[in-house]
Amino acid sequence: MAWQVAGLLLVGALPAVATAWWHPRSPYGGSAAGDTSEASALADGEVRLATALGWGESVLWVDARPSAEYTQQRIPGAVWLSVDDWEAGLFDVLERVPTEGWVVVYCGSQRCEASREVAERLRDEAGLERVVVLHGGWDAWKAGPR
Amino acid sequence: MNGVVWLLRLGLAGVFVYAGVVKLGDPSGFAEEIAGYRLAPGAVGRWTAVYLPWLEVVIGVGVLLPWTVRGAAMIQAGLMVVFIVALSSAWWRGLDITCGCFGGGGEPADYGWLIGRDVVLLVGAGWVWVGTNSGGGAEPVRADGRMGPNK
Numbered sequence: 001m002a003w004q005v006a007g008l009l010l011v012g013a014l015p016a017v018a019t020a021w022w023h024p025r026s027p028y029g030g031s032a033a034g035d036t037s038e039a040s041a042l043a044d045g046e047v048r049l050a051t052a053l054g055w056g057e058s059v060l061w062v063d064a065r066p067s068a069e070y071t072q073q074r075i076p077g078a079v080w081l082s083v084d085d086w087e088a089g090l091f092d093v094l095e096r097v098p099t100e101g102w103v104v105v106y107c108g109s110q111r112c113e114a115s116r117e118v119a120e121r122l123r124d125e126a127g128l129e130r131v132v133v134l135h136g137g138w139d140a141w142k143a144g145p146r
Numbered sequence: 147m148n149g150v151v152w153l154l155r156l157g158l159a160g161v162f163v164y165a166g167v168v169k170l171g172d173p174s175g176f177a178e179e180i181a182g183y184r185l186a187p188g189a190v191g192r193w194t195a196v197y198l199p200w201l202e203v204v205i206g207v208g209v210l211l212p213w214t215v216r217g218a219a220m221i222q223a224g225l226m227v228v229f230i231v232a233l234s235s236a237w238w239r240g241l242d243i244t245c246g247c248f249g250g251g252g253e254p255a256d257y258g259w260l261i262g263r264d265v266v267l268l269v270g271a272g273w274v275w276v277g278t279n280s281g282g283g284a285e286p287v288r289a290d291g292r293m294g295p296n297k
Contacts, residue, residue, distance in 0.1 A: 004217025008208050012201035019173055019196040022276040027177035066181040072188050084242065108178040139174060 025109075045119060046135040047104060049144075058101025062093055062122075064114040065107050065138060075106070075141055083117045090126065097128060104139065106134035154270045155209050158222060161267065162206030168249035169199035179246030183236050201225075209274065220276040226268035233261050260274035 010130060042048065052059055061078035070080040079096060081089035097103060103122060107114035107120045117134045122131045127131050177195035181188065188238050201221070208218030229247075236243055237257035245255045 001216050001220070004208075004214050005220055008204050008214060008217050008221055011203065012204040013197060015200045017194075017195040019170070019200065020193075023173055023196070025172050025174040027174045027195050065178075066184055068184065069181055069188050108181070110175050111172070111175045112178050 027029060035040045042135055043133075045116075046130075047132040049100075049140045052102070052104045052132075052134060055102055060096055060098055060101065061095065062089075062103055062105040062115075062118060063107075064105050064118040065112075069108070069138075075138075078106075081105075081118055081122075082085050083114065083121065086121070093122070094126060101130070103128055103131045104134050104138045105131065109137045109139040110135065114131055114143045150279070151274055153238065154274050154277075155215065156269055158219070158267065158274065159206045159210045162202045162209070162222065164206075165248050166199040166202030166204075166206060169202075169246075172249070173199070176246060176249075179244055182241065182243040182246070183232055184239075184241065185232055185235060209271075215278050216275055219271045219278070222271035222296045223268055223275065226271060230264045230268070231262055233257055235259070 020026050027060055027145075061075045063074050063078040063080045064082060067082065067085075070078070074080075079089060079092045081093050093103070103119075105115040105119045105122070117135060119131045119133050122128045136143075165281075173195045176199070177192050180186065180191040180194055186194065202275075205218040205221045205225075208214035209222065211218075211284065233245075236255070236256075241248070243255050245260055
Protein backbone atom coordinates (compact mmCIF):
# COMPACT_ATOMS: atom_id res chain seq x y z
CA MET A 1 0.00 0.00 0.00
CA ALA A 2 2.77 2.41 0.90
CA TRP A 3 4.43 1.90 -2.47
CA GLN A 4 1.11 2.63 -4.17
CA VAL A 5 0.88 5.96 -2.35
CA ALA A 6 4.50 6.81 -3.03
CA GLY A 7 4.18 5.81 -6.68
CA LEU A 8 1.05 7.88 -7.24
CA LEU A 9 2.58 10.90 -5.51
CA LEU A 10 5.65 10.58 -7.71
CA VAL A 11 3.69 10.13 -10.93
CA GLY A 12 1.84 13.36 -10.13
CA ALA A 13 5.07 15.19 -9.35
CA LEU A 14 6.69 14.62 -12.74
CA PRO A 15 4.19 16.55 -14.88
CA ALA A 16 3.96 19.12 -12.08
CA VAL A 17 7.64 19.92 -12.50
CA ALA A 18 7.08 20.28 -16.24
CA THR A 19 4.11 22.57 -15.53
CA ALA A 20 6.15 24.77 -13.21
CA TRP A 21 8.83 25.01 -15.85
CA TRP A 22 6.95 25.42 -19.10
CA HIS A 23 3.31 26.27 -18.48
CA PRO A 24 2.55 29.72 -19.91
CA ARG A 25 0.59 30.52 -16.78
CA SER A 26 2.96 28.95 -14.31
CA PRO A 27 3.05 30.73 -10.94
CA TYR A 28 6.82 30.58 -11.32
CA GLY A 29 6.62 33.13 -14.10
CA GLY A 30 5.59 31.29 -17.23
CA SER A 31 7.07 32.41 -20.50
CA ALA A 32 3.86 33.74 -21.99
CA ALA A 33 2.18 35.04 -18.83
CA GLY A 34 2.88 38.59 -19.83
CA ASP A 35 2.03 37.98 -23.45
CA THR A 36 -1.54 37.00 -22.78
CA SER A 37 -2.28 39.79 -20.32
CA GLU A 38 -0.51 42.45 -22.31
CA ALA A 39 -2.09 41.44 -25.57
CA SER A 40 -5.64 41.35 -24.24
CA ALA A 41 -7.85 44.39 -24.39
CA LEU A 42 -7.85 47.01 -21.68
CA ALA A 43 -11.00 47.13 -19.59
CA ASP A 44 -12.44 50.34 -18.20
CA GLY A 45 -10.25 51.80 -15.50
CA GLU A 46 -7.20 49.73 -16.42
CA VAL A 47 -3.77 50.85 -17.40
CA ARG A 48 -0.93 48.96 -19.08
CA LEU A 49 2.34 48.53 -17.25
CA ALA A 50 4.29 50.46 -19.86
CA THR A 51 1.93 53.42 -19.48
CA ALA A 52 2.11 53.38 -15.70
CA LEU A 53 5.89 53.18 -15.79
CA GLY A 54 5.86 56.22 -18.04
CA TRP A 55 4.24 58.18 -15.23
CA GLY A 56 7.44 57.71 -13.25
CA GLU A 57 7.54 59.02 -9.70
CA SER A 58 4.00 60.30 -9.69
CA VAL A 59 2.55 56.82 -9.22
CA LEU A 60 1.56 55.22 -5.94
CA TRP A 61 1.47 51.45 -6.39
CA VAL A 62 -1.12 49.71 -4.24
CA ASP A 63 -0.73 45.96 -3.75
CA ALA A 64 -4.08 44.20 -3.30
CA ARG A 65 -2.67 40.69 -3.14
CA PRO A 66 -2.67 38.60 0.07
CA SER A 67 -0.30 40.11 2.62
CA ALA A 68 2.01 37.07 2.54
CA GLU A 69 2.71 37.64 -1.14
CA TYR A 70 3.18 41.36 -0.57
CA THR A 71 5.67 40.67 2.20
CA GLN A 72 7.59 38.28 -0.02
CA GLN A 73 7.86 40.41 -3.14
CA ARG A 74 6.20 43.56 -4.43
CA ILE A 75 6.61 46.44 -6.81
CA PRO A 76 9.17 48.75 -5.18
CA GLY A 77 7.44 51.34 -3.03
CA ALA A 78 4.07 49.61 -3.18
CA VAL A 79 1.67 49.98 -0.24
CA TRP A 80 -0.43 47.02 0.83
CA LEU A 81 -4.20 47.42 0.93
CA SER A 82 -6.80 44.66 1.10
CA VAL A 83 -10.58 44.74 1.17
CA ASP A 84 -10.40 42.16 3.96
CA ASP A 85 -8.31 44.41 6.16
CA TRP A 86 -9.25 47.80 4.80
CA GLU A 87 -8.42 50.03 7.74
CA ALA A 88 -4.96 48.54 8.16
CA GLY A 89 -3.65 49.78 4.83
CA LEU A 90 -5.87 52.72 4.03
CA PHE A 91 -3.97 55.20 6.19
CA ASP A 92 -0.69 54.42 4.44
CA VAL A 93 -2.32 54.90 1.07
CA LEU A 94 -3.98 58.20 1.94
CA GLU A 95 -0.78 59.49 3.48
CA ARG A 96 1.20 58.81 0.33
CA VAL A 97 -1.25 59.60 -2.47
CA PRO A 98 0.61 61.82 -4.92
CA THR A 99 -1.13 65.13 -5.41
CA GLU A 100 -0.62 65.22 -9.16
CA GLY A 101 -0.23 61.54 -9.88
CA TRP A 102 -2.06 58.27 -10.08
CA VAL A 103 -2.83 55.42 -7.77
CA VAL A 104 -2.26 52.13 -9.60
CA VAL A 105 -3.73 49.05 -7.92
CA TYR A 106 -2.62 45.54 -8.78
CA CYS A 107 -3.35 41.99 -7.69
CA GLY A 108 -1.81 38.73 -8.84
CA SER A 109 -2.93 38.43 -12.44
CA GLN A 110 -5.52 39.56 -14.93
CA ARG A 111 -8.01 37.13 -13.44
CA CYS A 112 -8.09 38.31 -9.84
CA GLU A 113 -10.76 40.73 -8.68
CA ALA A 114 -9.00 42.20 -5.65
CA SER A 115 -7.43 45.13 -7.49
CA ARG A 116 -10.75 46.12 -9.06
CA GLU A 117 -12.47 45.94 -5.67
CA VAL A 118 -9.78 47.98 -3.96
CA ALA A 119 -9.78 50.57 -6.75
CA GLU A 120 -13.56 50.89 -6.57
CA ARG A 121 -13.49 51.42 -2.80
CA LEU A 122 -10.69 53.95 -3.08
CA ARG A 123 -12.87 55.92 -5.48
CA ASP A 124 -16.18 55.47 -3.68
CA GLU A 125 -15.15 55.58 -0.04
CA ALA A 126 -11.86 57.42 0.06
CA GLY A 127 -12.92 59.89 -2.61
CA LEU A 128 -9.80 59.43 -4.73
CA GLU A 129 -10.34 60.19 -8.39
CA ARG A 130 -7.15 59.16 -10.13
CA VAL A 131 -7.23 55.45 -9.38
CA VAL A 132 -6.60 52.77 -12.02
CA VAL A 133 -6.00 49.04 -12.09
CA LEU A 134 -2.82 47.54 -13.52
CA HIS A 135 -3.74 45.38 -16.51
CA GLY A 136 -2.31 41.91 -15.98
CA GLY A 137 -1.42 42.62 -12.35
CA TRP A 138 1.69 41.15 -10.79
CA ASP A 139 2.10 38.75 -13.73
CA ALA A 140 2.51 41.73 -16.04
CA TRP A 141 5.06 43.31 -13.69
CA LYS A 142 7.10 40.12 -13.59
CA ALA A 143 6.98 39.83 -17.37
CA GLY A 144 8.07 43.44 -17.74
CA PRO A 145 6.76 46.12 -20.08
CA ARG A 146 6.28 45.20 -23.73
CA MET B 147 -20.90 -4.61 -1.89
CA ASN B 148 -18.58 -4.84 -4.85
CA GLY B 149 -21.10 -3.04 -7.02
CA VAL B 150 -21.28 -0.16 -4.58
CA VAL B 151 -17.49 0.02 -4.40
CA TRP B 152 -17.29 0.12 -8.17
CA LEU B 153 -19.83 2.90 -8.38
CA LEU B 154 -17.90 4.84 -5.76
CA ARG B 155 -14.67 4.32 -7.66
CA LEU B 156 -16.26 5.59 -10.85
CA GLY B 157 -17.71 8.59 -9.03
CA LEU B 158 -14.45 9.46 -7.31
CA ALA B 159 -12.55 9.03 -10.57
CA GLY B 160 -14.90 11.43 -12.33
CA VAL B 161 -14.75 14.05 -9.59
CA PHE B 162 -10.96 13.97 -9.19
CA VAL B 163 -10.07 13.84 -12.86
CA TYR B 164 -12.47 16.70 -13.57
CA ALA B 165 -11.22 18.76 -10.62
CA GLY B 166 -7.66 18.27 -11.79
CA VAL B 167 -8.18 18.91 -15.48
CA VAL B 168 -10.06 22.18 -15.03
CA LYS B 169 -7.25 23.54 -12.86
CA LEU B 170 -4.43 22.50 -15.19
CA GLY B 171 -5.03 25.42 -17.52
CA ASP B 172 -4.31 28.19 -15.03
CA PRO B 173 -1.84 27.28 -12.28
CA SER B 174 -1.20 30.96 -11.64
CA GLY B 175 -4.85 31.67 -10.94
CA PHE B 176 -5.07 28.59 -8.74
CA ALA B 177 -2.02 29.76 -6.78
CA GLU B 178 -3.89 32.96 -6.05
CA GLU B 179 -6.90 31.08 -4.84
CA ILE B 180 -4.68 29.03 -2.54
CA ALA B 181 -3.09 32.24 -1.29
CA GLY B 182 -6.59 33.47 -0.48
CA TYR B 183 -6.78 30.84 2.25
CA ARG B 184 -3.78 32.50 3.94
CA LEU B 185 -2.59 29.19 5.28
CA ALA B 186 0.67 28.53 3.49
CA PRO B 187 3.58 30.72 2.46
CA GLY B 188 3.68 31.71 -1.19
CA ALA B 189 6.30 29.12 -2.13
CA VAL B 190 4.17 26.29 -0.76
CA GLY B 191 1.08 27.71 -2.46
CA ARG B 192 2.81 27.92 -5.83
CA TRP B 193 4.08 24.38 -5.63
CA THR B 194 0.62 23.19 -4.56
CA ALA B 195 -0.88 25.03 -7.52
CA VAL B 196 1.21 23.12 -10.04
CA TYR B 197 1.21 19.79 -8.20
CA LEU B 198 -2.32 19.35 -6.87
CA PRO B 199 -4.14 19.37 -10.23
CA TRP B 200 -1.84 16.65 -11.58
CA LEU B 201 -2.12 14.66 -8.39
CA GLU B 202 -5.90 14.82 -8.64
CA VAL B 203 -5.80 13.51 -12.19
CA VAL B 204 -3.39 10.74 -11.22
CA ILE B 205 -5.40 9.55 -8.23
CA GLY B 206 -8.62 9.92 -10.24
CA VAL B 207 -7.27 7.44 -12.77
CA GLY B 208 -5.51 5.44 -10.05
CA VAL B 209 -8.70 4.69 -8.17
CA LEU B 210 -9.98 2.82 -11.24
CA LEU B 211 -6.89 0.63 -11.64
CA PRO B 212 -6.77 -2.59 -9.62
CA TRP B 213 -3.13 -2.21 -8.65
CA THR B 214 -3.39 1.37 -7.35
CA VAL B 215 -6.94 1.61 -6.07
CA ARG B 216 -6.13 1.50 -2.36
CA GLY B 217 -3.26 3.94 -2.55
CA ALA B 218 -5.38 6.34 -4.61
CA ALA B 219 -8.30 6.05 -2.19
CA MET B 220 -5.98 6.75 0.72
CA ILE B 221 -4.53 9.87 -0.92
CA GLN B 222 -8.04 11.02 -1.81
CA ALA B 223 -9.16 10.60 1.78
CA GLY B 224 -6.05 12.42 3.00
CA LEU B 225 -6.67 15.30 0.59
CA MET B 226 -10.26 15.58 1.74
CA VAL B 227 -9.10 15.87 5.35
CA VAL B 228 -6.69 18.63 4.31
CA PHE B 229 -9.41 20.42 2.33
CA ILE B 230 -11.90 20.14 5.17
CA VAL B 231 -9.37 21.56 7.62
CA ALA B 232 -8.45 24.38 5.20
CA LEU B 233 -12.08 25.30 4.51
CA SER B 234 -13.00 25.12 8.20
CA SER B 235 -10.08 27.34 9.08
CA ALA B 236 -11.03 29.89 6.41
CA TRP B 237 -14.64 29.76 7.61
CA TRP B 238 -13.53 30.26 11.21
CA ARG B 239 -11.45 33.29 10.24
CA GLY B 240 -14.34 34.73 8.24
CA LEU B 241 -12.37 34.88 4.99
CA ASP B 242 -14.26 35.78 1.87
CA ILE B 243 -12.63 33.46 -0.66
CA THR B 244 -13.46 31.42 -3.69
CA CYS B 245 -13.11 27.69 -3.17
CA GLY B 246 -10.69 26.98 -5.99
CA CYS B 247 -12.00 23.42 -5.90
CA PHE B 248 -12.96 23.18 -9.55
CA GLY B 249 -10.94 25.84 -11.26
CA GLY B 250 -10.90 29.55 -11.24
CA GLY B 251 -13.33 32.26 -10.34
CA GLY B 252 -16.77 31.29 -9.25
CA GLU B 253 -18.90 32.28 -6.37
CA PRO B 254 -17.63 33.16 -2.92
CA ALA B 255 -17.31 29.97 -0.92
CA ASP B 256 -20.44 28.55 0.69
CA TYR B 257 -18.49 26.84 3.42
CA GLY B 258 -21.20 24.56 4.76
CA TRP B 259 -21.90 23.09 1.35
CA LEU B 260 -18.22 22.74 0.42
CA ILE B 261 -17.26 21.04 3.66
CA GLY B 262 -20.30 18.77 3.40
CA ARG B 263 -19.28 17.81 -0.13
CA ASP B 264 -15.76 17.01 0.99
CA VAL B 265 -17.08 14.90 3.88
CA VAL B 266 -19.13 12.88 1.37
CA LEU B 267 -16.01 12.38 -0.79
CA LEU B 268 -14.02 11.43 2.31
CA VAL B 269 -16.59 8.80 3.24
CA GLY B 270 -16.63 7.52 -0.34
CA ALA B 271 -12.84 7.23 -0.49
CA GLY B 272 -12.80 5.55 2.93
CA TRP B 273 -15.44 3.11 1.76
CA VAL B 274 -13.41 2.23 -1.32
CA TRP B 275 -10.32 1.76 0.82
CA VAL B 276 -12.14 -0.61 3.17
CA GLY B 277 -14.08 -2.30 0.38
CA THR B 278 -10.98 -3.16 -1.63
CA ASN B 279 -9.19 -4.69 1.31
CA SER B 280 -8.16 -8.31 0.77
CA GLY B 281 -11.33 -10.19 -0.03
CA GLY B 282 -12.84 -7.11 -1.58
CA GLY B 283 -11.39 -8.29 -4.80
CA ALA B 284 -9.39 -5.47 -6.26
CA GLU B 285 -5.85 -5.72 -5.04
CA PRO B 286 -4.95 -9.35 -4.46
CA VAL B 287 -6.38 -10.56 -7.75
CA ARG B 288 -4.62 -9.39 -10.86
CA ALA B 289 -6.32 -8.44 -14.05
CA ASP B 290 -5.38 -11.83 -15.47
CA GLY B 291 -7.26 -13.48 -12.63
CA ARG B 292 -4.26 -15.08 -10.98
CA MET B 293 -3.42 -14.49 -7.37
CA GLY B 294 -0.31 -12.69 -6.32
CA PRO B 295 1.16 -9.28 -5.84
CA ASN B 296 0.73 -6.82 -8.62
CA LYS B 297 3.91 -5.38 -9.91
